[in-house]
Amino acid sequence: MGARRLRSTTASRNARYVGGMRFPAFEAYAAVRRMPVAVTPASQNSDYESGVARIGDEKWHIRTARNTPTKPGAFVAFWQRDADGATAPFGDDDLAAGLYVFVEQQGRRGVFRFTSAHLAALGITSGKHPGKRGFRIYPNWCDELNAQATATQRAQGSAFQEY
DSSP states (O other), rough: OOOOOOOSHHHHHHHESSOOOOOOHHHHHHHTOOEEEEEEOOOOOOGGTTTEEEEEEEEEEEEEEEOOOTTTSEEEEEEOOTTSSEEEBTTTTOOOSEEEEEEETTTTTEEEEEEEHHHHHOSSSSSSOOOOOOEEEOTOOOOOOHHHHHHHHHHHGGGGGOO
């Protein structure tokens, strides 16, 4: 299926999508940043607006985090299928530039821009660590967190930007 241009927003005019899937959180971010991008939807994780975006000369994985009613922060799935078809964490060597995770809560929007090195340091990708198939993110507006969530928020903080 060929790429098609969407014309509903500034971001849409600058974005190309393959397969017809839309990425509203990414579109909003691209509109604010006025950046042309091309997005290819991932065959897995469609509930998380999963895809690979070409941003400038780099490829980035993109996801939209899901808000959970009983816990602060949000959750994002980030996995791939291995040769046997089982879900597996991305390896340190499987990533291009990294991962953008979009979050919207209570009328506020933000993005975590995790480089591949940052994901490895957080233990998200496998290599030196077993890796994870999903993880919680804590935007800077999350407060009253327990000690573990506060430590995670601090470790993720350099990747976060509100927009």
